[in-house]
Amino acid sequence: MNRLKNHFKRFNIILLVITIFTSSFCLTGCFDKNEIEKLGFVVALGIDLDNHNKIIVSLQILESSDKSQTEKDTKAGKSKVYICTGNTIYDALYNLSKGLSIPIKFSNEKCIIIGKKFAEAGIKPIIDFSLRFNDMRPTTPVLVTNGDAVDILQMQAPENPISAFVIHDLIKRQKYLCLASTTTNLDFANNMKSESSISTCGIINIDKENKKNLNNSLILSGSAVFRKDKLIGYMNAEETRGMQWIKGKVKLGSLVIKTRDENKISLHIIKSNSSLKPSIIDKKVDIRVNIKAQSNIQEISEHISEDMNFNTNPDIIDRLSKEQDKAIYNEANLAINAAQDRLSADIFDFGNLLYRECPHEWNSIKGDWNKLFPYVNIEIGVSSEIKQTGILSKPITNEEGN
Amino acid sequence: MSNFIKKIISSVNRNNNSENINNNQCQKKKRTSISKSIEENRQYIESYFSYCFDLVMREISFFNINGKKTLVVYLEGLSEKKLIEDFLISKLTSEINVNNMSLNEEELLKYRLGIKDTEIYEDIEKSIEAILSGNPVVFVNDLEKSFEINLNTSLGRQIDEPSTEVVTRGPREGFTESLITNINLIRKKIKNSNLKMEKFKVGKETNTNVVISYLSSVADKKIVNEVKERLKNIDIESVLDSNYIEEYISDAPLSIFPLVFRTEKPDIAAAKILEGRIIIIVDGSPVVLSAPALFVEFLQSGEDYYIRFSSATLNRCIRFISLIITITLPSIYIALVTFHQELIPTKLILSVISARANVPLPAMWESIFMLTAFEIMREAGIRMPKSFGQAISIVGGLVLGDAAVKAGIVGTPMVVIVALTAITKFTIPSVELELPIVYIRFFFLLLSGFLGLTGLTCGILLVSMRLVSIRSFGVPYMFPICPFSISLGEDEIIRAPMWKLNKTQRLLKLKNNFISNRIHKHSR
Numbered sequence: 068m069n070r071l072k073n074h075f076k077r078f079n080i081i082l083l084v085i086t087i088f089t090s091s092f093c094l095t096g097c098f099d100k101n102e103i104e105k106l107g108f109v110v111a112l113g114i115d116l117d118n119h120n121k122i123i124v125s126l127q128i129l130e131s132s133d134k135s136q137t138e139k140d141t142k143a144g145k146s147k148v149y150i151c152t153g154n155t156i157y158d159a160l161y162n163l164s165k166g167l168s169i170p171i172k173f174s175n176e177k178c179i180i181i182g183k184k185f186a187e188a189g190i191k192p193i194i195d196f197s198l199r200f201n202d203m204r205p206t207t208p209v210l211v212t213n214g215d216a217v218d219i220l221q222m223q224a225p226e227n228p229i230s231a232f233v234i235h236d237l238i239k240r241q242k243y244l245c246l247a248s249t250t251t252n253l254d255f256a257n258n259m260k261s262e263s264s265i266s267t268c269g270i271i272n273i274d275k276e277n278k279k280n281l282n283n284s285l286i287l288s289g290s291a292v293f294r295k296d297k298l299i300g301y302m303n304a305e306e307t308r309g310m311q312w313i314k315g316k317v318k319l320g321s322l323v324i325k326t327r328d329e330n331k332i333s334l335h336i337i338k339s340n341s342s343l344k345p346s347i348i349d350k351k352v353d354i355r356v357n358i359k360a361q362s363n364i365q366e367i368s369e370h371i372s373e374d375m376n377f378n379t380n381p382d383i384i385d386r387l388s389k390e391q392d393k394a395i396y397n398e399a400n401l402a403i404n405a406a407q408d409r410l411s412a413d414i415f416d417f418g419n420l421l422y423r424e425c426p427h428e429w430n431s432i433k434g435d436w437n438k439l440f441p442y443v444n445i446e447i448g449v450s451s452e453i454k455q456t457g458i459l460s461k462p463i464t465n466e467e468g469n
Numbered sequence: 470m471s472n473f474i475k476k477i478i479s480s481v482n483r484n485n486n487s488e489n490i491n492n493n494q495c496q497k498k499k500r501t502s503i504s505k506s507i508e509e510n511r512q513y514i515e516s517y518f519s520y521c522f523d524l525v526m527r528e529i530s531f532f533n534i535n536g537k538k539t540l541v542v543y544l545e546g547l548s549e550k551k552l553i554e555d556f557l558i559s560k561l562t563s564e565i566n567v568n569n570m571s572l573n574e575e576e577l578l579k580y581r582l583g584i585k586d587t588e589i590y591e592d593i594e595k596s597i598e599a600i601l602s603g604n605p606v607v608f609v610n611d612l613e614k615s616f617e618i619n620l621n622t623s624l625g626r627q628i629d630e631p632s633t634e635v636v637t638r639g640p641r642e643g644f645t646e647s648l649i650t651n652i653n654l655i656r657k658k659i660k661n662s663n664l665k666m667e668k669f670k671v672g673k674e675t676n677t678n679v680v681i682s683y684l685s686s687v688a689d690k691k692i693v694n695e696v697k698e699r700l701k702n703i704d705i706e707s708v709l710d711s712n713y714i715e716e717y718i719s720d721a722p723l724s725i726f727p728l729v730f731r732t733e734k735p736d737i738a739a740a741k742i743l744e745g746r747i748i749i750i751v752d753g754s755p756v757v758l759s760a761p762a763l764f765v766e767f768l769q770s771g772e773d774y775y776i777r778f779s780s781a782t783l784n785r786c787i788r789f790i791s792l793i794i795t796i797t798l799p800s801i802y803i804a805l806v807t808f809h810q811e812l813i814p815t816k817l818i819l820s821v822i823s824a825r826a827n828v829p830l831p832a833m834w835e836s837i838f839m840l841t842a843f844e845i846m847r848e849a850g851i852r853m854p855k856s857f858g859q860a861i862s863i864v865g866g867l868v869l870g871d872a873a874v875k876a877g878i879v880g881t882p883m884v885v886i887v888a889l890t891a892i893t894k895f896t897i898p899s900v901e902l903e904l905p906i907v908y909i910r911f912f913f914l915l916l917s918g919f920l921g922l923t924g925l926t927c928g929i930l931l932v933s934m935r936l937v938s939i940r941s942f943g944v945p946y947m948f949p950i951c952p953f954s955i956s957l958g959e960d961e962i963i964r965a966p967m968w969k970l971n972k973t974q975r976l977l978k979l980k981n982n983f984i985s986n987r988i989h990k991h992s993r
Binding site for chain 1 (some may be wrong): 750806807808810811813815816818821822823826827828831832921
């Protein structure tokens with residue numbers, strides 16, 4: 068009996084080995100196998116609309132650098148931009164495969180750039196396309212450009228020929244500096260479905276104004292505002308930061324305040340957060356925003372007549388932080404003005420806040436929210452403090468001048 | 470042509486001769502007692518040792534008494550010639566003292582030459598065994614006894630540092646091929662009467678001495694008995710090295726993992742004894758076995774106990790990390806490059822595709838090719854004369870690697886991967902673990918080449934299931950890791966300070982632990 072058992076045991080092992088081997092060779096295990104050099108890695112995707120309402124898709128694809136080139140070029144890496152058109156995005160990519168010999172992969176994509184025309188027509192297709200399958204990440208940042216996305220992709224910065232990498236670094240920085248919104252494709256999808264259905268995203272442009280700079284460079288600044296999926300307006304950098312003050316997202320940055328005698332002091336923001344308190348009384352929405360911030364004194368410029376010795380006179384710090392309160396208040400006010408007067412769009416996502424805090428009242432005003440929003444009473448209170456004054460306790464000019 | 474035929478014929482003849490010898494032996498084994506006549510004994514031994522030119526038989530007078538004769542038999546070279554002359558021949562031929570005349574011949578010889586009772590035989594087979602072990606044996610006329618004179622000075626090399634277990638700190642002596650020397654080396658470390666040495670004879674043809682050694686106060690009786698039983702059950706013709714024994718007593722003989730620990734250093738052997746393990750010393754082999762073995766033992770070096778605990782802990786951690794790297798690095802790389810490119814940072818992709826642009830082989834075959842080439846170089850390096858070693862390693866490693874990259878046969882990332890894999894392997898102190906690692910590495914490589922990370926995960930599962938399921942002499946192989954024990958793990962994954970180790974005591978004091986009833990019956 069025992070021997071029979073052993074016999075079966077051995078048989079089982081043989082069966083297992085055969086199954087493993089046959090399945091590893093014959094079954095679909097290897098179907099998504101692809102050698103890395105035979106894939107086109109898309110690092111940036113640009114979407115435009117042409118005059119005949121056809122979608123122009125431009126792809127920035129990593130390329131292996133030629134061995135024949137010098138070593139410096141090999142290190143920098145190369146990319147190539149492919150352009151294709153079609154009725155839909157996928158159709159365009161399908162058309163592209165006529166000329167591109169390798170399959171493309173979106174997994175390492177750094178950003179999606181949307182041309183102005185396409186943004187005005189509605190960005191739903193690209194959000195849908197990017198989230199439908201797992202090939203593209205839901206964390207891909209979406210940016211809008213004033214011109215055509217193709218130009219952004221084709222631009223080569225001297226320090227890094229692959230513009231996607233430059234944009235990626237810019238976005239990373241703006242996450243804390245908050246001069247431009249950073250919104251991913253998943254955020255877009257969430258915002259579209261949210262109560263206020265307003266979303267903002269960063270604006271990327273080629274720096275043309277700066278003529279002294281011979282090399283082209285990219286600028287990420289300001290925000291584009293979308294209602295549902297359509298572009299409705301823009302905000303500049305200051306307004307964007309004002310918005311982020313209210314959202315409590317500013318983590319770094321500079322702030323310039325003026326002393327009584329019109330001298331400028333630069334502050335370095337190190338921390339901020341905000342708390343929002345909504346109330347709906349009789350269909351009248353009232354929102355109290357409390358912004359807290361901390362900063363260090365980074366620079367005291369120009370001659371300062373009054374005594375700026377922080378050690379002997381601690382009142383100065385209090386006075387300066389009051390100035391800081393004012394500066395932050397002003398910035399936040401800029402954003403509120405832009406949102407309520409110019410765009411009449413709830414960029415702060417107050418709709419969601421109201422839905423969470425007072426759901427019953429929200430239901431009654433939900434339908435008219437877009438009309439109501441410009442008349443919402445937003446009260447801003449700022450309480451900020453200055454943490455450090457640096458290792459210079461007195462301004463240098465004072466000692467030298469006297 | 471005619472020469473060739475002659476050769477064949479002569480070889481046939483030789484075969485016939487050997488058959489005759491065997492026949493002779495069979496007939497004569499029936500007689501066992503020693504004859505009274507020297508001449509008969511001489512003939513018997515001569516027939517026994519036919520075709521042995523190194524057999525020496527000398528007829529010498531017996532203390533000059535009445536022309537009495539003795540026969541001294543020994544194998545030339547096994548004991549030093551000068552010793553035989555000084556202690557045996559010169560004494561036998563010297564004049565006898567009158568005072569001793571009252572003694573009989575046996576006592577005379579016994580007292581004059583200082584022979585132990587156990588070395589006086591009445592059995593000729595035993596005397597022959599004594600001759601074979603290298604001692605001169607004396608036969609006396611009219612006496613049915615033989616006397617073994619213990620002059621055995623075994624030939625062997627000096628005690629020096631074993632090249633496989635090099636340490637920067639700690640004792641440098643290593644075992645030699647001589648059993649007695651090896652036992653002495655251990656006795657020198659543990660001066661304790663509880664240190665038992667039990668002798669066995671294994672091997673029908675070679676009659677090799679095998680000694681098991683353990684500390685009776687610490688070692689588990691069940692394991693000791695199990696080891697003894699397995700040794701007794703060994704049915705083998707010849708034993709030339711301790712590996713012959715190891716393969717017979719191992720719990721899972723077909724497993725690729727080493728289930729018996731080996732060392733060439735007496736200090737490590739002593740430590741194993743003190744931990745409650747059983748040491749098996751085989752005559753003629755400098756490699757000493759210790760059982761039961763745990764997986765973590767193979768990642769430990771004797772040096773861990775000779776440097777400060779903080780440094781030793783760091784070393785152990787590095788070894789664990791290296792083990793993981795050396796097993797999985799190539800397969801992880803293959804899985805990422807062929808299946809999961811999204812997991813590679815984009816800038817790395819850029820350099821990988823640049824490097825692989827002109828490589829004709831798929832990544833999996835590229836790595837199999839490189840790793841095989843490395844294994845070939847390693848094996849070649851062992852056989853190479855030492856003076857060539859460096860030159861060949863430069864040619865093999867640097868020139869070949871560089872040329873392969875330039876010729877576009879392999880990509881640079883692969884060279885880096887293979888180099889890392891190769892280097893990390895050398896952090897593992899035990900030679901025994903070297904080849905299991907290679908097996909597992911290729912197994913993982915194939916799995917991840919076909920199935921990606923899924924395959925690799927399955928492979929890791931399979932291997933860890935296997936590791937967890939085996940036992941060495943009743944002790945779970947992965948002991949302080951798998952049946953997890955923090956207090957005993959203090960000496961395994963990290964190395965706790967000495968004073969702490971002393972308190973918790975070393976690992977195998979498992980007497981009241983889980984060993985009971987779990988010892989597997991030896992399958993053979």
